[in-house]
Amino acid sequence: MLSHDFNQCQHIFEQLLESRSDEASTDEEVVFRRKQEALGNMKLIGQLLVHGMLSSDLFPECCEELLRKRSECPEALESLVALMMVAGPNFDYRDWQYYHRLQIILADMRILTKEKSVPPRLRFLIRDVLDARDAGWPSSLGRGKTPTTLEEVRNTAALPASQKDQAPDTSAAEKGERSPSGNPKTAGGNGEAARSVKPWRKKSASVCQKDSTPATTSVAAVAEALSPPKTFDVVTFRRVLGTIFSDLASDKNIPAAVQKVRLQQVPAHAQADQFMDILTRIVEERRGAVRRCELAFIAGLAAAEHSAFDRKEILVGIGRFFTDVYPDLCNEVHRLPAIMKSEFIPTVLNVLPVEELNKVVPTSMRR
Numbered sequence: 001m002l003s004h005d006f007n008q009c010q011h012i013f014e015q016l017l018e019s020r021s022d023e024a025s026t027d028e029e030v031v032f033r034r035k036q037e038a039l040g041n042m043k044l045i046g047q048l049l050v051h052g053m054l055s056s057d058l059f060p061e062c063c064e065e066l067l068r069k070r071s072e073c074p075e076a077l078e079s080l081v082a083l084m085m086v087a088g089p090n091f092d093y094r095d096w097q098y099y100h101r102l103q104i105i106l107a108d109m110r111i112l113t114k115e116k117s118v119p120p121r122l123r124f125l126i127r128d129v130l131d132a133r134d135a136g137w138p139s140s141l142g143r144g145k146t147p148t149t150l151e152e153v154r155n156t157a158a159l160p161a162s163q164k165d166q167a168p169d170t171s172a173a174e175k176g177e178r179s180p181s182g183n184p185k186t187a188g189g190n191g192e193a194a195r196s197v198k199p200w201r202k203k204s205a206s207v208c209q210k211d212s213t214p215a216t217t218s219v220a221a222v223a224e225a226l227s228p229p230k231t232f233d234v235v236t237f238r239r240v241l242g243t244i245f246s247d248l249a250s251d252k253n254i255p256a257a258v259q260k261v262r263l264q265q266v267p268a269h270a271q272a273d274q275f276m277d278i279l280t281r282i283v284e285e286r287r288g289a290v291r292r293c294e295l296a297f298i299a300g301l302a303a304a305e306h307s308a309f310d311r312k313e314i315l316v317g318i319g320r321f322f323t324d325v326y327p328d329l330c331n332e333v334h335r336l337p338a339i340m341k342s343e344f345i346p347t348v349l350n351v352l353p354v355e356e357l358n359k360v361v362p363t364s365m366r367r
Helices: 002-016 028-050 058-068 076-091 099-112 120-134 150-158 172-177 221-226 234-251 254-263 268-283 288-300 311-329 336-348
Strands: none
Touching: 002 028, 028 058, 028 076, 058 076, 058 099, 076 099, 076 120, 099 120, 120 234, 120 268, 120 311, 234 254, 234 268, 234 288, 254 288, 268 288, 268 311, 268 336, 288 336, 311 336
16 A cells, blocks of 8 residues: 555656646646645655655655756746655754755755746745744644554645644754754755756665654744744744734634734834735735735734834835736736735725825726
């Protein structure tokens, strides 16, 4: 049974990397389902690696292959993000035999966050991985060191993050051992990382091999993230945003969400960029009801006499969104112009003067 599932994962991984010249003519829903299936299977592969049900050297090989195929495969970078968020915390420690390769992969990902050829949405996703890693993978959850059944792994991969069990904290000594090192001096220049050997080759015999790699845990991450910071920290703030968006999708409590942002005391000089980042994440939400609730949330950042974000900085952030992000994001988000015109503009007009908003939005969206 396990061999069958391994072969299935191998087939899906290789199928994911196949170049598709008919992408533009493919139905949008088919593309979306294919992407979700690819990401789901990538998370499953990550769980199999974490539980020692696949040989650990498959982790860097898969990552390297996804980086190499990013120009040919539309889902490659997003799949890399999914795999790294699941398996990265488990292998990011200096004594792991492939730690140097992981360092190079992360350095290559850091370079991609600055490349304009990479769509803004993907740059944000990659940046989130790097932020999580720089913070010691605070959102990672502990796993047992013994393999579980494949069905349990699948169920774990399918659960929302808020429903997964949290394990006790690791010892301070272990956390010290696993602290990320500085950035490597080279990125992508290592001969081993540049190999063209595909993962999965000659791996069948090691499917059930268990790797003795400890797990990284941090059960207090969410509680710490929601506490008012002594000084503003962008990584902590993005973790808080993740919690806020998760809560909004279920309880629709906009005042509570705005208050959580207010408690973070985002300094004025950082508000424009953070607003642009928040808006980018929101418009990528496919569920209309959730997206409209999140748009009401960012409008709430400008509400009240003493608003959570300065209105002038919000206007700057909106201007930067339309200048730096919007053109490329139109190719990523279906009906984005219609969403901005029919949902975003009417919502923010409840809290921003029309004459000021007109100065920072495209002509077609002015009122």
